[in-house]
Amino acid sequence: MTVEEKRDETLWFTERADEAGMGLQLRIHERLHHEQSDYQRIEIYDTTSFGKLMVIDGFVMLTDRDNFVYHEMMSHPVLFTHPAPKRVVVIGGGDCGTLREVLRHPGVEEAIQVEIDERVTRLAEQYFPELCDSNDDPRARLLFEDGIEWMRNAPDGSVDVIIVDSTDPVGPAEGLFNRAFYEQCHRALGDGGLLVQQSESPLLHLELIKAMRAAMQDGGFAACHTHQFPQPTYPSGWWSATMARKGRGFEGFREDDAARRGFETLYYTPEVHRGALAMPPFFCKATGQKG
């Protein structure tokens, strides 16, 4: 739900998570853009303290100020877990911020972004140009089509890492959170290949996380592991991503490569990565994940 209100002569954007009994407000100067694309309602705001803000169907997608945590934690942990990721696919991720982080890895030979709504990317180019820095990288391919369909057509074993950087499991992204999709991902991955998907708040969405983990395993994945990070402009300010692996479990990650990564990060380090993997007891008890 998007509510604009005038009070104390200031404007506030409000996202209410009614079922979670929680709401987030960001103070804004003005709304810069709004449109109904073929898929969803997209709005851009200029906030007083978080830079630009993109909202889809009333939900905060990203702000200038805090998107770095999400984009780094959706890409570097999974890429440093795979022994040598060369072919990477981002499903969704139309703001191009995840694609940019993926392309920081020199070993990546091809990074394909499959975003269903081209308008998200065009607006990101206009309002979040720094996230689109790598769109001209010769290794990048930007496709505007249905990620579920793309995955169905991907040759067996042709992908090393799949990053599902989607909106919440309502609307266009609903089909990205079920067994049928995970089976196709599993088939398209090579042995030891990895899927990672944003998996909502560890505090608010435990049931969704449990269902997602079960569906990943039903889809053929040998193991999964959820990691956590702060995300101040998402509900509860506490977010997660879940990795699933084909054919084998998780035995650490390439810590030495991560330490010598040779590119700048604002949130990610190997120590932060290790810390993010350490989930709290209440979470492990609910999901069956080892600490």
Add this chain to the structure above:
Amino acid sequence: MTVEEKRDETLWFTERADEAGMGLQLRIHERLHHEQSDYQRIEIYDTTSFGKLMVIDGFVMLTDRDNFVYHEMMSHPVLFTHPAPKRVVVIGGGDCGTLREVLRHPGVEEAIQVEIDERVTRLAEQYFPELCDSNDDPRARLLFEDGIEWMRNAPDGSVDVIIVDSTDPVGPAEGLFNRAFYEQCHRALGDGGLLVQQSESPLLHLELIKAMRAAMQDGGFAACHTHQFPQPTYPSGWWSATMARKGRGFEGFREDDAARRGFETLYYTPEVHRGALAMPPFFCKATGQKG
């Protein structure tokens, strides 16, 4: 600022952090209590999804649902860093949740809570009784007096660990964030003794954290280290505490004792502790802390 509003037939409590350009809303059934104590305005709400909520001067203090993270991360990291904490003082902490966590450590011989406003504790006993579970422990002493004055009168070297669990550095807690107070803490601590203090949001309050760290070192502390944790009902959902040590630096913590702690925790584990110490590069760059 507290705003109650009726919209869509639901009531919402709103805390606006105007200077941070951010606000938090919690959906409520009703306000159960409000009063102006000698020190501050205290309100208790019944929320739809976070259980009871305590608000002081318009700022969220705690909810039933998420206070466990804060209370565990204010107590267990510092207590497992000290080699053998026996005498522990909590400055503030009137809801008694930190005191309860401190008393889970069997080696603690005396835990003194010095809260200026007795009304906070009386309301906690009424509305958050589980946080007051340990108030009758023979090792507990509840004092209702000024923590700054108490610290000034504490004998030299008489305390092992000081936990400053206060409101924000405005109003009654202002005097807990400066060099004069830290000098008294330093004097009252034994060699290797530790102070820990809540230090606001790593994203929103970097300047405050830098000033606090500098004041701790000016006050005589040999080293300080900030750690992070989620706190969904505080601004940005991302919070921190800063430990300062007398006479020596930080060389790890008692990981084996933490692993064999013998009491239940919902958030804390030694792996979570290690992860919390790993602060992100943007933070380390701004504060000079090592990763």
